[in-house]
Amino acid sequence: MNQPIHRCGVQFGFDWPIRVYYEDTDAGGIVFYANYLKFFERARTEWLRACGVDQRGLAEQSGILFVVSETAVQYRAPARLDDLLVIASRIERLGKASVEFAQEARRGDVVLAAGTIRVGCVEHATLRPVALPSSVSDALRREPGLFQQGMSTTTA
Amino acid sequence: MNQPIHRCGVQFGFDWPIRVYYEDTDAGGIVFYANYLKFFERARTEWLRACGVDQRGLAEQSGILFVVSETAVQYRAPARLDDLLVIASRIERLGKASVEFAQEARRGDVVLAAGTIRVGCVEHATLRPVALPSSVSDALRREPGLFQQGMSTTTA
């Protein structure tokens, strides 16, 4: 299976490889821009999994979901069919009920797309914000990439 | 909002227009074949809606879902960006717990893709087959396109 392929240490905490298939491209011959949000989510999901966070278990047992509340993405250069990308991810801010990720899609040394994704923790039934389970926030705080950023833990 | 644009009478019971956007295409410059399944589903959904069947209500109040159990599609000619397609739909077989649709994607007189889609009625909690609610089967039986096909009502 996929494995995080390397760690950048100071800059980004987790790298995840993504191969570009036909399904990801559009008639312009390049990756359809909305699909970078899928790539970014796959990388966040695998990061959480690598940290021991079981999203489906959280949903089924605690009724807790992570939902994206804000995205901001810059598209700098196109990716094409068969390209092998790396999604580099870093936590920008760890709040009480949300996490903000900085993420980049790279091909070799070139950053093709870069963005910040804010994910909130909500109760499934009401979709209202709830505090991150301590199992999650503790797991994220243990990530080395986090502290090397001098990231501060803040509220909200 | 969209309206069914015409009825073919003898051949097909319900027509629904679909515009091709970038999101539907791939790097080959044509509509990605998996997306015809989306187009077909939009048309089935709108047909059910036109018949007075409220799928979300069925799910929330009766715990009943429609799930696709079988698809067979032939791709004959490509659709391209900005094409205006018509999805023509007909019921092939109305079973006790399933419905089989014949559907075509057309551009003008040209059939681009044609297929049959079998949809089963299941209980959401268990995903086990249950009989179609009579409100649904009665509504489908009232559809004129159905009987002009000499369609027989069968079991399963």
Place this chain on the structure above:
Amino acid sequence: MNQPIHRCGVQFGFDWPIRVYYEDTDAGGIVFYANYLKFFERARTEWLRACGVDQRGLAEQSGILFVVSETAVQYRAPARLDDLLVIASRIERLGKASVEFAQEARRGDVVLAAGTIRVGCVEHATLRPVALPSSVSDALRREPGLFQQGMSTTTA
């Protein structure tokens, strides 16, 4: 076919209806956030079409594409299966080689998602920025919604 369903005059120049289908939702029971970018693009495309801009013709005859260079979206409330949304669109800035749109997804009076989308005009072969064809910028300048915003025409 779909028709713009109303115009808000002062606030938004173009409204486009979108129905939510299964394909748009995810296991959280709500519309998958990346799909709002598809909804927004459908609305922009239809606005351009309503203005007489033929994107496929531009691509085939002039080798000119519109590509999204930046997106920023806030997700405020979830949309669900069968919801009927309206995508309201307005031009924020008309540059020499780019257009910035403000767009909202609404259900009734509730804004579910709101964002700004920057679209650049590029040469297909090189994906390098080129000036908007005058046929496009003239058509957009004629849009009443534009000037009621006191929108200024700027460069870049």
Place this chain on the structure above:
Amino acid sequence: MNQPIHRCGVQFGFDWPIRVYYEDTDAGGIVFYANYLKFFERARTEWLRACGVDQRGLAEQSGILFVVSETAVQYRAPARLDDLLVIASRIERLGKASVEFAQEARRGDVVLAAGTIRVGCVEHATLRPVALPSSVSDALRREPGLFQQGMSTTTA
């Protein structure tokens, strides 16, 4: 990166792992059926890549595309968020200008979806059928899984 995780020898020639993400699911809580076509295509693509076939190179240098001309899929049991699936693939028939694949999506020993996918080789400019390049058909003929099936090479 992903690696084929094992070979079934007699039954299937190539296995490829697929993780289920939110993007793959729908409001029914299960994988949206159209997405199995994407999973199947990823597995075929990786098989071709493992055989040394470079699809993008073929497109750019020889103007040759592979297009899906027919799909038939049975959906037997649902896949859910976070499931780890294996896509097992086998060549059913190797024609002069087309290849027919048998493919299954499995979770452990359970077959969730099974189908046959017919892929044609076409000239990009015209989308008309052309013979498979010998580099492709030779590579596929070398695959052991093929011959263990007693698969015969046929025309068309």
